Amino acid sequence: MPEKVLVHSRFPRTMLKRFGERFELMDAAGKPAGELFAAEELASVRAMITAGGRPLGAAAMDLFPSLGAIICYGTGYDGIDLEAARKRKIVVGHSPGANASSVADIAITLMLAAIRRLVVADNYVRSGDWAAAKPSLMMRPQAGMRGRRVGVYGMGEIGRKIAARVAAFDTEVGYFSRSRPDVPYQYFPSLEALADWCSILMIAVRAGADTHHAVDADIFRRLGTDGHVINVARGSVVDEAALAAALADRTIAGAGLDVHEQEPRAPDALTALPNVVLTPHIGGHTLESHTAMQDCVIANLEAFFAGQALPFAVKTG
Amino acid sequence: MPEKVLVHSRFPRTMLKRFGERFELMDAAGKPAGELFAAEELASVRAMITAGGRPLGAAAMDLFPSLGAIICYGTGYDGIDLEAARKRKIVVGHSPGANASSVADIAITLMLAAIRRLVVADNYVRSGDWAAAKPSLMMRPQAGMRGRRVGVYGMGEIGRKIAARVAAFDTEVGYFSRSRPDVPYQYFPSLEALADWCSILMIAVRAGADTHHAVDADIFRRLGTDGHVINVARGSVVDEAALAAALADRTIAGAGLDVHEQEPRAPDALTALPNVVLTPHIGGHTLESHTAMQDCVIANLEAFFAGQALPFAVKTG
Numbered sequence: 001m002p003e004k005v006l007v008h009s010r011f012p013r014t015m016l017k018r019f020g021e022r023f024e025l026m027d028a029a030g031k032p033a034g035e036l037f038a039a040e041e042l043a044s045v046r047a048m049i050t051a052g053g054r055p056l057g058a059a060a061m062d063l064f065p066s067l068g069a070i071i072c073y074g075t076g077y078d079g080i081d082l083e084a085a086r087k088r089k090i091v092v093g094h095s096p097g098a099n100a101s102s103v104a105d106i107a108i109t110l111m112l113a114a115i116r117r118l119v120v121a122d123n124y125v126r127s128g129d130w131a132a133a134k135p136s137l138m139m140r141p142q143a144g145m146r147g148r149r150v151g152v153y154g155m156g157e158i159g160r161k162i163a164a165r166v167a168a169f170d171t172e173v174g175y176f177s178r179s180r181p182d183v184p185y186q187y188f189p190s191l192e193a194l195a196d197w198c199s200i201l202m203i204a205v206r207a208g209a210d211t212h213h214a215v216d217a218d219i220f221r222r223l224g225t226d227g228h229v230i231n232v233a234r235g236s237v238v239d240e241a242a243l244a245a246a247l248a249d250r251t252i253a254g255a256g257l258d259v260h261e262q263e264p265r266a267p268d269a270l271t272a273l274p275n276v277v278l279t280p281h282i283g284g285h286t287l288e289s290h291t292a293m294q295d296c297v298i299a300n301l302e303a304f305f306a307g308q309a310l311p312f313a314v315k316t317g
Numbered sequence: 318m319p320e321k322v323l324v325h326s327r328f329p330r331t332m333l334k335r336f337g338e339r340f341e342l343m344d345a346a347g348k349p350a351g352e353l354f355a356a357e358e359l360a361s362v363r364a365m366i367t368a369g370g371r372p373l374g375a376a377a378m379d380l381f382p383s384l385g386a387i388i389c390y391g392t393g394y395d396g397i398d399l400e401a402a403r404k405r406k407i408v409v410g411h412s413p414g415a416n417a418s419s420v421a422d423i424a425i426t427l428m429l430a431a432i433r434r435l436v437v438a439d440n441y442v443r444s445g446d447w448a449a450a451k452p453s454l455m456m457r458p459q460a461g462m463r464g465r466r467v468g469v470y471g472m473g474e475i476g477r478k479i480a481a482r483v484a485a486f487d488t489e490v491g492y493f494s495r496s497r498p499d500v501p502y503q504y505f506p507s508l509e510a511l512a513d514w515c516s517i518l519m520i521a522v523r524a525g526a527d528t529h530h531a532v533d534a535d536i537f538r539r540l541g542t543d544g545h546v547i548n549v550a551r552g553s554v555v556d557e558a559a560l561a562a563a564l565a566d567r568t569i570a571g572a573g574l575d576v577h578e579q580e581p582r583a584p585d586a587l588t589a590l591p592n593v594v595l596t597p598h599i600g601g602h603t604l605e606s607h608t609a610m611q612d613c614v615i616a617n618l619e620a621f622f623a624g625q626a627l628p629f630a631v632k633t634g
Contacts, residue, residue: 105462113429118436289463
């Protein structure tokens, strides 16, 4: 008989199909599991799949007295209370690096779209304004990529892939990161020093209490009037209200955000602006990264039910 | 006294300011010079600045009996009747490579925007559809860049810069070009062979009679249903009506166009489609490429008026 696995977050049905072939899924689809399933059903759950950014604390874990494994779909696990998991001897797994190329690609997509004002440009052609020779601020030449200083905040797998791509655009690349991996880019000892040096800031840092609102009004001032901020990490890293203000008063020139403080919402203060590009957290949203992330979930679940260590484990203590 | 220079095409005033400091400009701004200026004024014109894509044939040249130099702003010179210029001993100059980085950048911008459906994604967030959890085909994962075969059509300076950028995205790069420069990419003996091999076709070929509609319905079929076409060369290289049909019936998946057959117009058949990204010929439209192109124009004009060979000359015979 297939093992039962609770699906904690809301995932597309097509995505769950492959898991459903191997496990018996109890799909809470983002709703409170305690309201959907009987207590004895919850008591039989030994493993769950969740989105790493979705809050999962001690109280939620206690609904499942047999829970032994929390498997995050994706790289992040910032929603999981790791201390609570450790105390309950619950192992935590994720999909490290499986979506790194796709997330790095969306970072470059947003960077180029912001620098070259792609959404405004597409609308200028599509609306007929170009054919009508309507004046547009967009048609004023602006600084492009060549010779730009690009700062990468966070030099994990995604940060390294972003840096490798950015370096191909005739730019200089610098970085700030907790660790100092062996990479051929200029290291800066703080985010402030990086922001003083660069004009484009690529945020690829792991989210947590220490990075909450790390990119704030002070950082925007340091980036300067040709500054751009690109965030593909987590919405919590950027002070979104301060960003909207900095974009509106042109403290910086532009921004590109795949992640948002209150997903799935972007505030009106941002959506009203022409100098920001917004995507609905689709960084890892490609066929190849979904396949790779699913591979990690299945490998983690199969190892867990076989009594083995998770091949893609998060350190909980 | 500064030398007189006729401005044949329409250029932004800010762009002409720098030329106006060195030369006495007669700005026809894209209108027929014969209607704007007296015959004796035209007779005194020895040099003109024009956009390389704008038609300039024997009859137009004959309006200027003293004309000795046609200086194209930008890399292209496909609008100039070179044979007519040669017969009249008119030298032709351009700005080779000055905008290559900027044009290569817009090619990558369009490629990523098409692959990741950026304009649709931005609208999904901005409209509130994401917050309302409205279904969207966009949210279905599609193939990203990783492992893609990307074909570059034309391996001049822009083609090489496109290839170098594309290679950073975990892709395989191939090319077809008249010449076979020393580049580390797989060579294909024809455009058809390249299209059979790749799924993303980047068009960076020099426009001319031999490349007119070179990318047509047959090429789209060869690219296949996950195919994408990106054009930053000239609109004439692509059969635009066939492209609109191929996008509408999903013979290919998407396209990104910075250049168009009938600029400044994009046909309704294209502007109605969600799977194409359109920009208003802004490839070379950055401060640094404008500065570099202006440098070439000034160097060409100063050399011409000093009786020297053009430093950035087009071979006319």
